[in-house]
Amino acid sequence: MDEVLAGTLCRAVHQRLDYLDKLATGADLVSRAALADTEIVRLTSAWRTLLAAHQPDARGRCPECSGWRRPRRHPCSVWRIAHQHLIAADGSPADRAGRHAAATGRPAVVTLEAS
Numbered sequence: 001m002d003e004v005l006a007g008t009l010c011r012a013v014h015q016r017l018d019y020l021d022k023l024a025t026g027a028d029l030v031s032r033a034a035l036a037d038t039e040i041v042r043l044t045s046a047w048r049t050l051l052a053a054h055q056p057d058a059r060g061r062c063p064e065c066s067g068w069r070r071p072r073r074h075p076c077s078v079w080r081i082a083h084q085h086l087i088a089a090d091g092s093p094a095d096r097a098g099r100h101a102a103a104t105g106r107p108a109v110v111t112l113e114a115s
């Protein structure tokens with residue numbers, strides 16, 4: 001994918017997310033109900049597709065995040081972000097884990113618990 005196409009794709013996705021945020025926070029109740037009817041299914045489908053691509057292989061590694069020289073153990077960052085936003089209390093940026101967590105003093109590992 002060339003840079004122009006990648007930029008166009010990124011802008012389109014961010015514009016769609018901005019549009020949905022605006023509707024979710026500023027629209028009337030009827031519009032928000034209609035939005036929930038259509039968009040929640042689309043968003044859950046998108047999450048399922050994304051998570052399926054990041055399912056661990058037989059060796060417990062993410063096939064999408066692993067490179068030839070650097071295998072990534074499951075859960076990868078996609079699964080950790082999904083857990084943070086879909087399961088954790090509020091998914092606030094302050095609760096993010098990962099390579100920048102050390103700078104904030106927050107734990108670098110998120111524990112996934114069976115529900």
Ligand SMILES: [Zn+2]
Pocket residue numbers: 053054062063064065066076077078079
């Ligand atoms: Zn992954």
